[in-house]
Amino acid sequence: MSKNKQGKKHIHILDGMSLYTRDKSPFYWGYLNIDGEIYKKSLKTTDKKEAERLLFLWKNELFTGEVAKDADALNKTDLIEANNHKVDNTRRKALMITSGLMGAVTVTGFAVPFLSAWNPSEKAKALGASVKFDLSKLDPGAMAVVEWRRTPIFVVHQTKKALENLPKLNDRVTDPALSEGVARSSNDKFTVLKGVCTHLSCAPKYHPEIEPKAWDEEWLGGFFCPCHGSKFDLAGRVYKGVPAPINLEVPPHSFDGDTLIIGEPA
Ligand code: FES
Structure with a gap:
């Protein structure tokens, strides 16, 4: 124990x-x-x-x-x-x-503008095919959850402020992943992450607000996993000293104009 x-x-x-x-x-x-x-x-x-x-x-x-x-x-x-x-x-x-774990209960818990694309076709789900998402629906600061291969995928539209703040957290995260780019994405606006905590696979909650939180007085926005208190920044990088050992995973994805294609690497 x-x-x-x-x-x-x-x-x-x-x-x-x-x-x-x-x-x-x-x-x-x-x-x-x-x-x-x-x-x-x-x-x-x-x-x-x-x-x-x-x-x-x-x-x-x-x-x-x-x-x-x-x-x-x-x-x-x-x-x-x-x-x-x-x-x-x-x-x-x-x-x-x-x-009621990774579906509606989880997604309705977000306190920010939220778009769900949790309804790919049954055929797409069965085949594990790629899933497309229209990024033009997503305002800055909002996050969508898209289901791909029965995994929730977080799509975050980063704000200018968030992108400015991410480098300030390089010293507070376990793996800054600098080679992946500031938002761990090839796109300068959108970050795409698997919404599965790397500790014991709970669903982290999206908290983009820049304000003191119960779990971090200097919170600059990110994800908090209520199961055991793991913290990730808005690029999914895990903070030091929490149970989750590694960053949230980035699924294979690519961009075609305003279309995000999850499941197809660039
Ligand atoms: S499952 Fe997220 S902190 Fe344990």
Whole structure:
């Protein structure tokens, strides 16, 4: 078990299965990482053994679609084997909706102008094809979330002020990534990032405001991951001293005038 500065305790159960609790909140939370998609929910118990049992039951429910009436009928071996089976895409889609993790719940949480392009065609999703996004819809300072290969992609329209501020953070980030350009983009206005925290794959929140924040009194805008407090600047560069080890990833993408093409490298 590990415990961070905020008093959050992380208990690793198996690959992709964790429990969390905090000093202030007695309930255990269950986290599941299924093929890079994170599912979390409160297990509403303060008992670790019970939390572990509920975590396994929940995982089984996700894989089979059945709620086990008899908890003792399940054992770890069955569930670990279930983990090796591919989740059916239809079921996965349903889970995305019912678990409310990376979809609407996340995107409506942004406090800034926001555009969602979360609806590529089913065919495009199935093929993992490239996805196009019209950048002319995006005002300076706004961010859009575009789904590509079932991954949320953050598209940020950088403001002039943001571009001026990014070099000021070079000393505060782990990897300044100077070779990638000031906004880590070949375009001087738009930054394109995978919206997946590089710690345990939560969805970081977009906070472009330049103002003191609870997590940083000298905040110059960026992304904050509420799961364990990782901070990234507006170019997705991770701050020093947070749980996330590396910068937010930049997906392959290219620009064609006002069109962003995600999935096709320049
Ligand atoms: S998932 Fe842990 S800080 Fe983001």
